Amino acid sequence: MTTKDFGIREGEVTAELPAEPDAALYFIGRIHTPWKERKDCPKNARESDAICTLEIDARWAPGLKEVETCTHLVVLYWMDKSPRNLVLQVPGRYGVPRGTFALRSPARPNPVAMSVVKLVAVDGNRLSVIGLDCLDGTPLIDIKPYFASTDSVPDAVVGWHARK
């Protein structure tokens, strides 16, 4: 067997997906970014200060009341172009297998990405933000206020990354 046939790299391991899902999501809007193809996306969000736009569906727009008082937001979005069955992955830059839950790769059982963004402007149902690295048109799942008291840990370390 060649792993190439399955679109995975040597050292990568997959799990069998469950037969049935357990819960369902509604897309609440879309994310507009400058990046139309994956190769154009920044490697991580700190590499770019591009202003992106969160466009919230009219149905949910009243939920934005007082969001403008926040300097930073937590954004959850759906990385729908990635395989969901990888448990060990070999990121191209590092070349060694690591567990999916030790990586921020979009390939994961539930491809819900989390980014912390800086809020630049609010115009009706559109939020201008800095700090995203996803494809244009990515489905939006949630927006939350970022509380430094619970969400900020300046001295946190990802050991495998610090060792590289």
Next chain:
Amino acid sequence: MTTKDFGIREGEVTAELPAEPDAALYFIGRIHTPWKERKDCPKNARESDAICTLEIDARWAPGLKEVETCTHLVVLYWMDKSPRNLVLQVPGRYGVPRGTFALRSPARPNPVAMSVVKLVAVDGNRLSVIGLDCLDGTPLIDIKPYFASTDSVPDAVVGWHARK
């Protein structure tokens, strides 16, 4: 009409839910906490240093490789006991309506909660962590490494909260 009939408070506003969901989630495990009822849960995660356990299903356990090198993790979980149609909410402590996306309330279109936790120990498919405030048995959706470089913003402000 009395808002009580609908289980919502005065000043709260709901949206009609979409007819169909857009994506599906797999629960990847369960969270074990000391809190069996909502009234027992800490008001926020910094109020408690209780050690909770993330128990990952065997199917996904290989995905934990190198998670033990992380001091902190992002945990996503499913708050399945909350209404999904509230767009304006009146949190009991404050008494004024605010938008769902300006709150960390579990009542939101997609009840995916995000917590930053401190990793205390790893034992096979069980992670001991500090920093959760959810009910015992809460379904787990994702675990990610916490990168201070992109996830930590010590000076972030939630204006409505700072003014309280």
